[in-house]
Amino acid sequence: MPEFTPTDWQAMLLSAQVAVTATLLALPFGFVAAYLLAFTRLPGKSLFDGIVNLPLVLPPVVVGYLLLLLFGNHGWLGHLFKSLGIQIIFTWKAAVLASMVVGFPLLVRSIRLGMEQIDEKLIQASRTLGAHWYDTLFSIILPLSGRAIFAGATLMFARSLGEFGATIIIAGNIPGVTQTIPLAIYDYTSTPGGDRMALGLCLVSVLLALSVLLINDGLLKRFDHKRQR
Amino acid sequence: MKLEVSLKKRLGTFNFTADFILEGDRTGVFGPSGSGKSTLMNLLAGLLRPEEGAIRLNGEALYDSVDGINLPPEQRRIGVVFQHAHLFPHLSVKRNLFYGYRRILESERKVDPDALIEVLGLEPLLARHVTGLSGGERQRVALGRTLLACPRLILLDEPLSGLDAGLKYQIIPYLNKVFAEFAIPLVIISHSLNEMRLLSDQVLEFSEGTLIGQTTAEELARRSMGTSQIGYINLLELHHRLQHDGLYHYQWGDQKIIVAAGSPAPAGMFELSSKDITLFKRHPEATSARNMLRCRVIKSFGAGNRIGIELDSGGKTLISQVVSEAVHELDLKPGSEIIAVIKASAFRRLY
16 A cells, blocks of 8 residues: 555545535535426426536536636636635635536436335325425425435435546646545656556545445435334 | 315316216215216315316315416315325324324314324324335325314225225224214215215216216116116115024114124124015015015116115115016005015125
């Protein structure tokens, strides 16, 4: 095992920080988007569906570039945040933003699938028992899609850990500031003699991803067990 | 309860139209599959939006296309008991039961939870999880859940059809007891004539999406005698059981009835086909059949090529079916005295 440098440790910490923040921030939006797609009959729903899923099929570099245009100093959202005194581009916030956008379709798809499996009659029963639509949302739909929300969040978390293309465009590759594990690996592989270090970080990536999947599996099993009782 | 309905709804190629006024607390909706029964339920509960028309419950508009009124389901306070219970799988039996109760104003809580739990026999189930319940238990919880929401009207959509025959007839007494005790009007959908007769006073008859008549379940049963292979089903509520020589003796009005298929319960509901009642002009000297009831002919009615004879037997009504030759030979006309002979094994216990 190679000795990790302080910047390597920082990259690991930053990766975890970015993935957690991106997942938590995306959850409410993902839930709302999935609800709209699963239960409502909005005009232009297919277009909305398409836009939500677009980052899944676009090259992450394209997503990163579009975000750069939007959040850059001349982009209208970048302008807005700048007037509020918030700098996004080339900070760790940009890495969060990149992960949020790229991981979002995975989150929404998972929650939506879960919601679509809820029997419509349960929702109707709750309405006829006197629950308003928002009451039904929180007392029936949310708990019954708990498993799907959890699965979606795990998927998005894992995806965020590996996010590279959009991040390097919008957050840059600044060691100690915006350099996450994939970016650090990229740096090592393009440095002569960095192979050993790159391999070390790859191992960390594999371990992280594997433990996320195992923890997810274990928690889902406990979830089902609780449901069975 | 007064329910005024005038509705039109198109679902693909299916056209639903209904125009009726209901008064009275026990109504059945009868018709073959695809006749629009469930559509009516969904329209009444606010789960489906009609194209035009109006629904008024006790004078209050729930839907009116002219005035642009369309109350959402939670404001209509019309309870629904679905065919497959549809209990919330993530909640315990107790939390399922109180789901609606917790969502209404204190002033509207007219049903006492303890009394209801007692009547439906739910006490032992309260702490259980819904996934472990049997079909009958689930349906009882669903019924309790709907009743505790204290609706102004309860719609029952084939509430018994998912249950096997034994269970089905175990639930009917619960239903009758509950609706009598808590005085909540009900509309029940069913394609079982027996259920209709046990649970409703009047019946709306649907066919191909259209209301074709407002009648009674008794009338429907008499009409179906002509086409049904099992004939007309007499429903007899028998009391005061006495066991004797392996047979069960019951009191039915002024008469004694001997039944082979009894049970330890002191009273019960039995069915008897019109085909199993043989009419004799004079009292037979001896017969293998155990029941010989003195009856008086009230009237006869035709159904297909069969003739139904309505008999008065000690204040109770029986329907026997005969062919037209027998009417002449026995001289069956209103007022004639006759003996109805029934085998003890012809009675089938419902509950």
